[in-house]
Amino acid sequence: MAEKEGGIVKKGHDEGMKMATTLLEEFGLPKGLLPLADVIEVGFVRNTGFMWIVQKNKVEHNFKLISKLVSYATEITGFVDKKRIKKLKGVKAKELMLWPPVNEIVADDPPTGKIHFKSLAGVTKTFPAEAFDAGQ
Numbered sequence: 831m832a833e834k835e836g837g838i839v840k841k842g843h844d845e846g847m848k849m850a851t852t853l854l855e856e857f858g859l860p861k862g863l864l865p866l867a868d869v870i871e872v873g874f875v876r877n878t879g880f881m882w883i884v885q886k887n888k889v890e891h892n893f894k895l896i897s898k899l900v901s902y903a904t905e906i907t908g909f910v911d912k913k914r915i916k917k918l919k920g921v922k923a924k925e926l927m928l929w930p931p932v933n934e935i936v937a938d939d940p941p942t943g944k945i946h947f948k949s950l951a952g953v954t955k956t957f958p959a960e961a962f963d964a965g966q
Contacts, residue, residue, distance in 0.1 A: 914937070
């Protein structure tokens, strides 16, 4: 995969989670945005912003503060930039009976305490950023 060339790769759950959390912090995104389990690999190509995460199984996480169920596929990819992840693949949020893919995540800059989730269909949902703090 050409996007992965020149990337930093961390293998294993502990190293992968540490890298994923560090990247979220570095780019001004909530640390609990990616509640992953059994991480196999996390990679990041600094000059393009391309990030990938591979985990053993799909993970569903309920963000209690906002009562939102989110599904994380075994492979998640996207481009990380300041306060944003774009061209995101592998993340879906439950809306009524549907699971639309989340295509972009944007935190307000300057910070307002809000974070926005955009789908390919153009629907944007806004939530308090604190709902995605680690451990929520």
